[in-house]
Structures are given as structure tokens and as C-alpha cells.
Amino acid sequence: MVKKIIALTALSCVTLMAADFNAQAEKDRKDLIQYFEKKFSDPAGKSRSFFPYVDEKELKDNYIKGLKWQDFAKGSYSYAKAAKEQYLEIIDVPPYDDNIDNGEELYGKIKGLKQCFPDPAKAATEYPKFDDKTKQVVTLTGAINNCVVKNGGKALGWKKGKVADIEAYFAAQAKEKGLKIDVKIPSKEAQKAYEAGKRYYYAQRGYIKLNCANCHVQGAGQRVRKENLSPLLGHATHFPVYRLKWQGLGTLERRMGGCIKNMGQQPPKPNSADTRNLIYFLSYMSNGMKIDGPDVRR
Amino acid sequence: MKKLIISIAALATLSYAGDIMKIDVKTTCDVKKNGVEKVLAVAKEYNPQAVKKGLEFKRLGVKNSAAIKAIEATVKAKKKEVVVEVKKKGKVKKQKFALDFATERACKFAVRALQQDVEADSTYRAAIPGDGYKY
Numbered sequence: 001m002v003k004k005i006i007a008l009t010a011l012s013c014v015t016l017m018a019a020d021f022n023a024q025a026e027k028d029r030k031d032l033i034q035y036f037e038k039k040f041s042d043p044a045g046k047s048r049s050f051f052p053y054v055d056e057k058e059l060k061d062n063y064i065k066g067l068k069w070q071d072f073a074k075g076s077y078s079y080a081k082a083a084k085e086q087y088l089e090i091i092d093v094p095p096y097d098d099n100i101d102n103g104e105e106l107y108g109k110i111k112g113l114k115q116c117f118p119d120p121a122k123a124a125t126e127y128p129k130f131d132d133k134t135k136q137v138v139t140l141t142g143a144i145n146n147c148v149v150k151n152g153g154k155a156l157g158w159k160k161g162k163v164a165d166i167e168a169y170f171a172a173q174a175k176e177k178g179l180k181i182d183v184k185i186p187s188k189e190a191q192k193a194y195e196a197g198k199r200y201y202y203a204q205r206g207y208i209k210l211n212c213a214n215c216h217v218q219g220a221g222q223r224v225r226k227e228n229l230s231p232l233l234g235h236a237t238h239f240p241v242y243r244l245k246w247q248g249l250g251t252l253e254r255r256m257g258g259c260i261k262n263m264g265q266q267p268p269k270p271n272s273a274d275t276r277n278l279i280y281f282l283s284y285m286s287n288g289m290k291i292d293g294p295d296v297r298r
Numbered sequence: 299m300k301k302l303i304i305s306i307a308a309l310a311t312l313s314y315a316g317d318i319m320k321i322d323v324k325t326t327c328d329v330k331k332n333g334v335e336k337v338l339a340v341a342k343e344y345n346p347q348a349v350k351k352g353l354e355f356k357r358l359g360v361k362n363s364a365a366i367k368a369i370e371a372t373v374k375a376k377k378k379e380v381v382v383e384v385k386k387k388g389k390v391k392k393q394k395f396a397l398d399f400a401t402e403r404a405c406k407f408a409v410r411a412l413q414q415d416v417e418a419d420s421t422y423r424a425a426i427p428g429d430g431y432k433y
Binding site for chain 1: 349352353354355356357361362407410411414415417418421422423425426427428429431433
């Protein structure tokens with residue numbers, strides 16, 4: 001009996017401690033959800049003040065109101081009516097179907113992948129993961145590359161091609177099962193990595209003097225030329241993504257690099273600590289949201 | 299011992315932050331006032347630090363380090379026009395800049411990249427909903 005009590009107490013302590021490590025991240029995530037739900041509650045009416053540079057008529061005609069948390073998994077297509085219509089037309093015949101098939105084939109063919117990722121759907125939900133042995137964040141792209149190299153193969157790259165196709169297959173499996181993003185912050189070091197990613201996201205960088213939030217939090221929904229800026233909430237749900245600009249599929253690492261370049265800074269390498277921590281933060285913000293990848297974006 | 303090392307590291311960081319923030323880019327990077335060589339030397343001093351910290355500025359496909367290299371070559375050749383080669387989609391394009399303008403910008407980019415990072419320590423939370431960002 002005493003042993004049982006001790007074991008239970010120890011287990012509760014461990015659980016409590018584990019919960020502590022993500023306490024700040026949970027607060028950040030919930031605050032973000034609250035912000036976006038309020039912002040898109042009624043853009044043409046009650047939440048008008050969130051859109052200082054958008055024309056009344058446009059807010060009335062082109063914005064969908066009353067959005068809730070899970071809606072944001074569709075990015076800017078959750079609120080931009082015209083863009084959503086075009087998107088729905090495009091995915092009538094999804095341009096990434098061949099990539100999923102190729103990914104499935106590669107998953108069966110490349111040595112070690114089946115052993116490293118026995119459940120592809122689950123893999124799509126739980127990365128990026130914090131590796132307590134190496135004390136660093138491992139993204140799904142990194143994990144696939146590590147696995148291939150460990151099994152005597154050559155790394156598949158970080159941005160597109162085979163690695164993106166494999167991720168497309170994993171994501172499609174998760175989407176089919178209705179799985180959700182489930183990123184964990186299991187330790188103090190993981191918490192530090194999360195905080196570093198958060199700082200990277202919210203810190204001003206590049207010669208244009210922007211931070212990521214200028215466009216994807218405060219600026220989400222505003223237009224840059226004809227594109228409505230996408231929300232941070234749900235950014236990690238739809239990767240790998242088929243971008244019309246790329247005419248192909250790309251990983252989250254590829255997209256991050258492009259975004260940072262647009263801010264006027266030389267982007268960090270896709271396997272650098274900066275990129276990994278940034279993806280960790282970004283993915284945590286999408287925790288609990290349904291996987292919707294691969295998907296199409298402009 | 300560990301505490302001492304942490305304190306020394308913290309002091310070093312503070313002193314670095316103080317030093318870099320003392321630089322007034324407008325006057326330090328003024329080519330007319332200081333001359334190309336002096337301004338270029340500032341860019342050469344600070345840009346490698348920005349590169350090391352992953353903060354290097356890049357504009358129109360040109361990394362600041364590439365711009366500095368091209369400026370150095372222009373000064374050596376005693377020319378007035380900086381030519382930077384930019385690779386885009388497999389093709390190499392040449393971009394031309396006036397020497398004074400390019401030098402001033404390279405200097406400003408090098409210093410501001412570092413200053414911006416120091417400023418971010420106290421400003422980044424102002425953008426976080428539920429923290430510093432009020433709406």
C-alpha cells in the first residue's frame with residue numbers, strides 16, 4: 001500500500017513537472033486563440049478596429065466572420081472569401097496527389113523508414129520533438145534525414161523533393177484519421193528551445209524592420225497586394241504545402257526560409273537551431289488543431 | 299564557480315550590448331564625413347558578428363557580406379561603381395551601385411543588424427498577444 005502511494009505521488013510529481021514546462025506555452029497558445037477569435041468575430045462590425053487599413057466595403061464583402069479556433073487550420077482561406085473560392089476550385093483536383101503516392105512508395109522502399117516511423121500518421125502529429133539526449137529540437141524533416149543516414153543512406157535534403165513527398169504521405173495519413181498536432185514540451189531544455197523560437201518569431205529582424213507577427217498576428221487578414229496575410233494560428237497544420245509559386249511541394253523549413261528572406265535577412269540554414277526552435281514554437285501554437293496537409297497555398 | 303562563469307558571461311553580454319548601442323549609424327556610416335575606407339572598415343568589423351549570430355541583412359538577393367566584398371574590390375580597382383553578382387534561379391545577374399551609397403548601406407546594415415537584436419530583448423514581448431500586445 002505504502003509503495004503504491006509513493007509510486008502514485010512520484011508519478012503525480014512527474015506529471016505536474018511535465019505540465020509546468022509547457023505552462024507558459026499553453027498560456028501563449030490560448031491567448032493567441034482568444035486574439036484570433038476576437039479579431040475575426042466580426043471584421044466589418046465589432047472587430048473593425050483590428051483592420052485599420054482595410055476598406056469598409058472589402059471587409060463587408062470579402063471577409064468571413066464568426067471564426068472559431070479550428071477554422072484557422074485553413075490559413076487565410078478561413079477568412080478571405082474570394083481566395084477561398086479559388087482555393088476550393090484548385091483542390092478539386094489536388095496537385096499534390098502524385099507526391100503522396102510517391103511518398104508512400106519511398107516509405108516502403110527506403111531502408112529504415114518503416115522501423116523509424118512505424119506509424120506514419122502519428123509521426124505527422126508529434127514532430128517537432130525535443131530530443132532530451134541531444135538537447136535539441138528535431139523536426140520531422142530532420143528525423144527523416146537522421147533515419148535515412150542512420151540506415152546507411154544519403155540525406156534526402158530539407159526543402160523539397162523526396163523528403164517533402166514522404167512528409168506528404170505522413171500528413172495525408174494523419175488527415176485521413178482526423179489526427180491533431182500534438183507537440184510536447186517535456187523538459188526545462190525543451191522549454192528554453194520553445195522560448196528561443198518564440199523570441200525569434202516576435203523579434204524584429206532584417207532591413208525592413210519587421211517581426212513575423214507584424215504580418216501573421218497583427219497583420220493577419222490584411223492584404224499585401226492581392227494576398228491576404230495568413231494567421232500564425234494554424235500555420236503548421238497544412239505542411240508540406242504545394243505552393244503555386246513553387247509549382248511544387250515544400251517543407252515547413254523551406255517556407256520559413258522564404259519568409260525570413262522576405263523580411264530582409266539571410267535566412268538561417270534549414271537544420272540550424274534557429275529554424276528548429278522557430279518551427280517548435282510555430283507548431284506548438286497549432287497544437288490541438290487538425291492536420292490538414294498536404295494542402296495548397298498561393 | 300558556475301555562478302562566476304554565468305556572471306562573467308552576463309557582464310560580457312551587457313558590455314557588448316552597451317558598446318554596439320553606442321554607435322550612431324548616421325554619423326559613423328557617413329561616407330562624406332568619414333571617407334569610404336573608414337566606413338568600409340566599420341562594415342567589415344561588425345558584419346561578421348551579424349553573420350555569426352544569424353542576423354545578416356540581405357537585400358534584393360545580395361547578402362551584406364557579398365556587398366562588402368564587392369565594395370572592397372571596387373576600392374582596390376579605384377572605380378566608382380560597385381558590381382555585385384546575384385544568382386537567381388540558376389542565372390547570374392549583375393547589380394550596380396554607386397560606391398558611396400553601397401558603402402554607407404553596408405555599414406548601416408552591419409551595425410543595425412546587431413543593434414536590432416539587442417533592442418529586441420526589450421521589445422519582442424510587446425508583439426505577443428496576452429503579454430505586451432494589448433488589443
